[in-house]
Amino acid sequence: MEIAFEKVNYWYQAGTPFAVQALYDINLNIPAGEFTAVIGQTGSGKSTLIQHLNALLKPTEGQVVIGDRTITSETKNKHLKPLRKKVGLVFQFPENQLFEETVLKDIAFGPQNFGISVEEATRLAHETAKMVGLDDSLLERSPFDLSGGQMRRAAIAGVLALEPDVLVLDEPTAGLDPRGRNEIMGLVRQLQVERHLTIVLITHQMNDVADYADHVIVMAHGHMVKQGTPRDVFSDVDWLTAHQLELPSATAYANKLMQQGFVFDPIPLTADELADQLVPQINKKGVADNG
């Protein structure tokens, strides 16, 4: 499902003396089936942007086209349920919203809330628990007995049980240890590849952007200041520094090596790309030094 923002402006508390403009003239496309990363400093408008993806927020001006729906400031809340089912939103620290007695009931809560029978919701909960790698033996436990990573997966399963086409995640790896982070990122990639979900992910982890994203949106002070492939975004080091954005580790490392006379073309974004270009240069240098 393709999503497009057309001339979107958004104000919190619009029309009051406390109005705060959080988005300015946003025009962008989120390609169907792709993995889009949204990056930018704190307060740049990332969360505000993604809440427009399922009309949790509606543009104050302009429109957001989500599949066959067009959302404007005039859109009534009444008919948004089908859209909220198609676009699943996972907030930061989603485990804070777990509340049922058992993991299974928690995952099944979403579909039941959308009018699906208890039996079908339970079936979906079992299926999605498996999808996110939660063992059956955990499903009758209290969600609060799970580890941090497992709780996060249970919360994501609750959104997946609605069988969305688009999965939007706000910093899904925040607060997890490196293993938990890798597991969640692996899961998100798997959902994109195997379930053909469109993924939109807010992250501060530039390595994840380099490793997983097809498409990157860069926000600054409520404006979209760049969109393109990770290579488009990470190739301009001066521009990134000016916007106080970090580089992926491999790219930062390659930049340091370039100051020592190493040559990279194109600039590596991942550890594998770095090694592929670096090893032949080290071997060649070794031969020259010894010979």
Ligand SMILES: Nc1ncnc2c1ncn2[C@@H]1O[C@H](COP(=O)(O)OP(=O)(O)OP(=O)(O)O)[C@@H](O)[C@H]1O
């Ligand atoms: N409920 C609100 N009322 C008023 N202003 C708000 C509200 N929520 C966010 N803002 C303001 O809107 C702007 C964008 O905030 P937003 O949360 O979208 O940024 P962000 O890039 O997601 O930040 P972070 O990385 O910290 O989550 C900020 O100036 C913020 O202070």
